[in-house]
Amino acid sequence: MLLPGLLAQAQTKKKSRSGGSGGGSSYGTGIGLRGGGYSSGLTIKHFLSGKNGVAIEGLVTTEYQAHGARLTLLGEKHKAISGAKGLQFYYGAGFHVGSYQGRYYFEDARYYRGHKNAYYLTSYGYRNDNANYIAFGADLILGLEYKLEDLPFVVGIDYKPFFEVFNGYTGFYNDAALSLRYTF
Numbered sequence: 001m002l003l004p005g006l007l008a009q010a011q012t013k014k015k016s017r018s019g020g021s022g023g024g025s026s027y028g029t030g031i032g033l034r035g036g037g038y039s040s041g042l043t044i045k046h047f048l049s050g051k052n053g054v055a056i057e058g059l060v061t062t063e064y065q066a067h068g069a070r071l072t073l074l075g076e077k078h079k080a081i082s083g084a085k086g087l088q089f090y091y092g093a094g095f096h097v098g099s100y101q102g103r104y105y106f107e108d109a110r111y112y113r114g115h116k117n118a119y120y121l122t123s124y125g126y127r128n129d130n131a132n133y134i135a136f137g138a139d140l141i142l143g144l145e146y147k148l149e150d151l152p153f154v155v156g157i158d159y160k161p162f163f164e165v166f167n168g169y170t171g172f173y174n175d176a177a178l179s180l181r182y183t184f
Helices: 002-016
Strands: 029-036 039-047 054-063 068-080 087-113 118-147 153-159 162-166 169-173 176-183
Touching: 029 054, 029 153, 039 068, 039 176, 054 087, 068 118, 087 162
Parallel strands: none
Antiparallel strands: 029 039, 029 176, 039 054, 054 068, 068 087, 087 118, 118 153, 118 162, 153 176, 162 169
């Protein structure tokens, strides 16, 4: 007896969320996978109430090169692309915190010798340590996503540069990824 009522309610919600030319989305929440050049993992995106196109996205990713994981929280603004039903452009910003194990780096030491202050290399080599490092930083995101018309899936592509601070070092990194989310 409850099933027809729930189906009717879901149809009503689906009709009220149709994208159109405004900033609203054609879905409320999406959960899926994000695969990128620097990191991959789980993505969860939830649109806030109203038709303003504002969403919050959470990423739990593993880092290939850094042997660690990162938790990222992003605020995003979505805008429908007119003439392309289901296609949206989005941008946003956020922050992250993570933990990495080990660091692989090149170390060299130089000193002055002689009257002409010429550099002489005293020690060099590749180093690897196994310490754990806590990292935090700021993120930007820019992307496109397409809501499949008859299926409950969204396919997206994004570019996410980020600035990071860890163990006294800073760095600016570029990440791009492809996402697939199940929507409800």
